[in-house]
Amino acid sequence: MAQSNVLPSPDEARTPEEFVRLLRRLRAWSELTYRELEVRAQRHGLHLARSTTAAVLGRGALPRAGFVHAYVAACGLTPEPWLGARQRIAAACAAPAAPAAHGAEVPAVPLVPAQLPSDIADFTGREAQLQAVEEELTGASGTPNGVVPMVAVSGMAGVGKTSLAVHAAHELSERFSDGRLFVDLRGANAAPVEPGEVLVRFLRALGVPGSAAVPDSVEELAVLYRTLSADRRILVVLDNAASERQIRPLLPGVGGPAVLVTSRHRLTSIGAVRSVELGPLPPEHGVEMLARIVGADRVAAEPEAAADIVRLCGQCPLAVRVAGARLACRRQWPLGRLAGLLRDEQRRLDELTIGDLAVRESLEPEYAALPDATRRTFRLLGLLEVPHFTAGDAAVLLDCPVGLAETHLEALVDASLLAAVPAEGVGGTRYRMHDLVRLYARERAMVEESAG
Known part of the structure; x- marks a missing residue:
């Protein structure tokens, strides 16, 4: 009889690694996907995120009791025998270990990297873009042999590139069971992260011990990284990339890995890459996103004000999120009050800020990185x-x-501060500036052109 058809017994486990192996066999026996396990756990009033399940089953560490309870219940069994086995193994592991002979280092159990940030609770829409990302990264679109599947998501500041990438990566966790690597490359900052620093982090995550020496040069680090990542189902998420030069050394080996990049710039010289460009949300998705943040009851009570807020935010996810966060912490405010404040163009960017989220600040790094003449062009276009x-x-x-x-x-356009659209009826191109970007350009013009 196939092993997957045999119900595993927790009594077989003596070590954390054996216990996790039995948990994997239990899922094979149940024939349930990570998504189905999550849904079944919810029916029991339990929480079992797909990304957490993928991470726990991919490593050898003893999982928490809460996870074991939810997981076993979702598989359709009584959790108590499994919880008892977990407690027995935990007690055995807590016993003092004999020192290693001659002071030799005891190798740690290799972990499957699970570095993704938490998924986005208010993520809304983007079905077509998510499908394009999934098809490319899973090879459904026909990536040639010997080529790492790669998607580059671009768009203006605040349009939701990171949210899309993180959400897609969580959705694909089951496909990339050998690990998910994530790094914010800080491409919009004055000091982006150097590739060598990222490679060292990734190598440690892939099992290179902290005590082991690693090469000094970026080229040698990249070779080792490609060697360790090749033929493994690993998803590499490179968020907020500054340029092709920054990400090229971070591309993994072939035969299993895939890469998801976000950048405000169009990455056109990196090779076989699928480009996904994000624009503003459709109005109905913007309203849906606002409802997820402030509550559907408040939006239903003031549908016109909700639509006005989304429109005045330029249907930009960051702006909608900021507006929603302000309303969420001001339950006494009617939505119409914030809509009224946003109608004042001179105050709109001041209103679209809360905590460390601010539309104006999201635009500043890209503007500051432009050459002087291009900055002046940007300012004047805002008028x-x-x-x-x-x-x-x-x-x-x-x-x-x-x-x-x-x-x-x-x-x-390359900096995502303008959008190029085909001209109707004539050859050439027309250009469009997003409303919030235009307000920022006008602010800079009032300050810098007046000073000049």
Whole structure:
């Protein structure tokens, strides 16, 4: 009889590793997916996140009693025998261990890295983009042999790139059972994380002991990293990348790994990469997201005010999240009050801030990184009162040749501070500036152009 058809007994386990192995066999016996286990646990009033299950079953450490209780119950069994076996093993592990002979280091049980941040509770919509990410990373789109499946998510600040990547990574945890690596590369900051620093972190996560020496050069670190990651079902999430130069050494070996990158820049020279560009949320998804934050009852009571808030936020997820957070901690406020405050364009960016979340601050690093001439182009474009404009319009505004104006405009597109849209009826391109970006550009113009 196949082992997966035999109900495992917790009495067989003597060590944490054997106990976790039996838990894996229990899932095989139950024929349940991680998602189905989570749903079944909820029916028992228990919490069993898919990412937690994947992490626990992927390593050899003894899981918490709460996890064992929820997991076994979700599999359809009485948890008590498994909890008793866990307690027995925990007591045995607590006994003093004999010292290693001659002071030799005792190797730790290798852990499956589970570095993803928590999933996003108010994540809303993006079904088409999630499907594109899943198809590419799982090979359903036909990635050639010898190529690491890779998706690059781009878009303006606050549009939800990190939220999409983290949510997608949690959804795919079961597919990447050998581990999930995550790093914030701080690409929007003045001092992005160096690839060598990230490689050392990843190597430690993949089992290189802290006492072991690692190569000094980025090239040698990258070779070792590719060797250790090859042929393993590992998902590497590189959040907030600054450039291709930063991420190229961080691409894993082939034969199992996949890579999900987010960046405000379009990463076009990295090789075989699927690009997913995020724009503002559809209005109905913005309202749904607001309802998840402030409560569906408040949105239902003031549907027009809710729609106004989303519109005045430019349907930008960060702005909607900030607005929702402000309303959530001001239960006495009607939604119409915040909508009224946001209607004042001179105050809107001041209102869209709470704690460490602020729309204005999210735009500042990208603006500061621009060359002087492109920054001035950005400022002056904020003064335009038209929804779309061409390179010719910008050339008149800047008093420069059309070709030079187009160079500045394309630099702003690459920085996700402008969007390029096909021109209707004529050749060429039209450009559009998001409402919140326009307000920020106008602020900078009032300060810097007046000073000049």
